[in-house]
Amino acid sequence: MKKSRIGLLIAALGMIPATSWAQVKVGAKAEGAATKAQAEATVDADAPAAAAEGDAAAAGDAPAGEGEEPGAEGEGVGDICKIDPAACPVLDMPKEAARPIKESIYAVQQIYVMRARRFEFSPWWNLRSLNDQFVQHPGPGIGVNYYITNVLAIGANFRYYSPFNVDSAFNGQVRRAARVAVPLNEYDWGASLEFSYVFAYGKFAGFGDFIFEYDSYILGGVGALSTRPIAVIDPDNRNFEYEPKLAFNVGLGLRVFFNRWFAVNAAVKDYGFNEKLENLETSRQAPGDKSTWLGDNSFTQNVELQVGLSIFVPFSFDYRLPK
């Protein structure tokens, strides 16, 4: 029993030098007594009889010859010369040092999210029609993009408005007060093919404590938007059918990344199309004649604020170069 206690004591004592070595290696407490302990430990480590050395070396702490610089240039060249004198490089070091260096250094060495050859799935909700005071067109949408390069993507999206159009009470107030009817239109669905280009990216520090990344993109495309007039001039006789129109779109978006595959996405998109408006005149002879229901055409721009998510697939990626 007594021997076992002595053995435990020796084992505990044997751990102390290893502890000192760990401190020195990290370098956090290399001052005062610790420095002295390092010097003593180094001397002890060189002693062949030191039992603790084996333990420490096995633990991966301070290897023998720690003070040497195996990677130093002169020594490395010397080694080559010893092995193969013919391959021994002859360098004029001052001349080599004076040569201009053409090294490309990027301000951001590793972009947080690499997009190249990844798919982006983005469900969203159209929060507001930013330029239509009369009828709001909220609704869900979903898009998918494929990034050909890290900044350029081709994609498609689909938007659904039909059950969500909101005819503002303001329209009725104007009709009642001024006896002037404003032609109104509502939307059924929209679809687009588009290119997007990530022109800016950056990072934000929140309260100087946490950091998140974001990027910004522009987009442009072409597609269709199915719309119809809301019968306000002669609602008793007129009932319009939805009809798709060619629609061009441009937009500006912002993504805020939570991780390397998940982001919040907000975009302002402008869909321009040739809208057909309700005829302000009614035909007394044939109010049911559909050919008299439509009036002027008007180039209409529907500016939407869309807020949603972005999910990048595959979820992970590899950088081409190490950091």
Add this chain to the structure above:
Amino acid sequence: MTRNPRFTKRLLSALTVGLALLAFTERSEAQELYLTGPLAGAPAVRKLRLYRQSRFEIAPAVSFTLLDEYQRTILLGGRLQYNFTDWLAVGAWGAYGGLIRLPTALTDNIQAVNKQRNDQFDACTTNPMASGCRTAALSKRLTEVNLGQDLEKQLGSIDWVVAPQITLTPLRGKLALFQSIYLDTDFYISGGAAFIGLTERADCDPCKGEFDTATRMAITPTFALGFSFYVNKWSALGFEYRGLPFAWNISGFDTAGGGKDNEFPDNKINEADQRFRFNQMMTLSYNIYLPTQYKVSE
């Protein structure tokens, strides 16, 4: 060594446990440093350029109202504030809206119809039996409370705004444009009270032929969200969205005050015709910071 075997056992045990505990503690500290690396405990951002801290901000600005039904207003003004820290500032935003006002297509349409009616009605006074005079007279009578000779002159307008406010800047960052232009940027939130000078159609009862306007001041909470893009040590471009929710009569129409729930016209212009509206605007500014040299964090 003492001859007391119990004392010897206790001494050995105490030494063993003590040394073991000492070794355990030291090893834990070393491991912690090893696992978290040399940046352990380091701040998220070093050498941050403190564009705001202890600096005055003078920002000439132009604001554009959004989603206007009858009239767009371009307000000219600016923001003056003092940044106590890089994230907290106190100041005020003010603007004048009496210089540039642009009627919307709706106003133009209503006025075109209104003028046509008035012309026809005037013609009918000399020849009441002419075609369309009955309809013109009916339209004139039904709109006599709401439409004067010129709709634009009865529209409500924002004349000026003064908004003392507190600004918080929770986010600071940088932006790379086309991999070639790099800007420091921040995102801020402002909140305060807004004092708004308004011109609206004056109260009237009866209102036939009465289309004078009157001024009043509305007080409402206001908030703003904005980005600053720093172009050099002492200036930045600012983009800001602002909300000013309050009730006012933007058209000068009699829209409420009578009938069920007071949701029908009562042939009077009064407070009941002021409709709550979430007024919003976008502001562009050029922010100048004084003194012109910023500080840098540790």
